[in-house]
Amino acid sequence: MAHAQDHVSSGASASHDDWPDRIHAVFKKFNVRQIGHVPDTGHTRLIALCARDNEIKDVVLTSEAEGPGLVLGATLGGERAALLMQSSGVGNCINTFSVLQNCAAPCVLIVTMRGEFNDFNPWQRPMGKMTEEALKLCGFHVYRVDEEKDVEPVVSAACDMAFGGNFQVAVLLSQRMINRMPGAH
Amino acid sequence: MLDRREFVARLLKDRGDLMVLTGLGTATFDVAAQGDNPLNFYIWSGMGCTAMVGLGLALARPDRRVAVITGDGDVLMALGSLATIASKQPNNLSIVCIDNAVYAATGMQPTATGAGCDLAATARACGFKQVVAPTDIAEADTLRPLLHSGQGPVFMHVRVGTQKHKRIIPTRDGYGMKHRFLEASGKKAMI
Numbered sequence: 001m002a003h004a005q006d007h008v009s010s011g012a013s014a015s016h017d018d019w020p021d022r023i024h025a026v027f028k029k030f031n032v033r034q035i036g037h038v039p040d041t042g043h044t045r046l047i048a049l050c051a052r053d054n055e056i057k058d059v060v061l062t063s064e065a066e067g068p069g070l071v072l073g074a075t076l077g078g079e080r081a082a083l084l085m086q087s088s089g090v091g092n093c094i095n096t097f098s099v100l101q102n103c104a105a106p107c108v109l110i111v112t113m114r115g116e117f118n119d120f121n122p123w124q125r126p127m128g129k130m131t132e133e134a135l136k137l138c139g140f141h142v143y144r145v146d147e148e149k150d151v152e153p154v155v156s157a158a159c160d161m162a163f164g165g166n167f168q169v170a171v172l173l174s175q176r177m178i179n180r181m182p183g184a185h
Numbered sequence: 186m187l188d189r190r191e192f193v194a195r196l197l198k199d200r201g202d203l204m205v206l207t208g209l210g211t212a213t214f215d216v217a218a219q220g221d222n223p224l225n226f227y228i229w230s231g232m233g234c235t236a237m238v239g240l241g242l243a244l245a246r247p248d249r250r251v252a253v254i255t256g257d258g259d260v261l262m263a264l265g266s267l268a269t270i271a272s273k274q275p276n277n278l279s280i281v282c283i284d285n286a287v288y289a290a291t292g293m294q295p296t297a298t299g300a301g302c303d304l305a306a307t308a309r310a311c312g313f314k315q316v317v318a319p320t321d322i323a324e325a326d327t328l329r330p331l332l333h334s335g336q337g338p339v340f341m342h343v344r345v346g347t348q349k350h351k352r353i354i355p356t357r358d359g360y361g362m363k364h365r366f367l368e369a370s371g372k373k374a375m376i
Contacts, residue, residue, distance in 0.1 A: 034244060057244045059273060062265030069234030069266075073206075073241020076226060076363065078372035081241065096231035099238070103359035 019151040020046035030159040040086035042112035042178035064089030068096040075105040082108040087131040097138040104166040186346030195325035208235030208255030217355035223369035233262030243278035257284040271312030279339035308340035
């Protein structure tokens, strides 16, 4: 994973742009052992942190639709799992999310928002616009984070709710917040 | 053509503590017909996700063997997951695809395998460690050890006929199945 390592070593130090490190620390605190992901610029650093973590099995998915199955399998094996994707990926999961509700499999989903602020690709708007409502219809409890200072407490609350009560909980990271990341478009 | 129910019966003989996941469709009835088992997990929604449930379980339980038994419709719906699984090379996971080339549960409409899509070749191209394609019923016995001790990931492509069998419908209580599965495999219900 040389590519991932590069992103880690050249990444943030502290302060406003180290929120991916704080999410990773929350995952560690809650003993999350599997991460399924489809990349997004906003998730680059978090994916790299998980990939180099020997206690976390990270799985690159060919489609976000594969993620809920992975989470259910982890649950049946006694492990906690989380998914990382961008808002367009939520639309790919609608049917497979059903297995999580049907089996009360806990899932923490971290979504980087697209199509809502300063996105170079306006075609991201339709799916970005319906992401939160779609997740709610799929049974998720949904938090939204607009300020980086809220990342740690909200992701922590999401993990507490999901793993404490076998619920599905999503955290939407606003595109305006992510755009402050170096390298993000 | 192979008889699916007989093949599954012989494949699951003396299964021991093998964990078995089944996908939406007739494969669930084939497995349930061999008798219910707390280490069976029948997936009743999210068609296409069965192989990925197998990956999550295989990664979480490297100490155990996991077999996904499902149909060609389920595999075709998420062909990309074969690439995902192969990229992780789970040594303890086998995918058994019972391929009758039709969607039997919904009225025998043809699937892509009947038009030439070769799932064994697909699995091989994705990077599965072992790919087998039995054509004789006796191979259910000779290939059975692959599920229990073969170097995975294994893809077993079983082309079968369209013989009719009784629908054996097992539990559809996902919450109950999760708990009995965790208990039977020595894990706490609350993780």
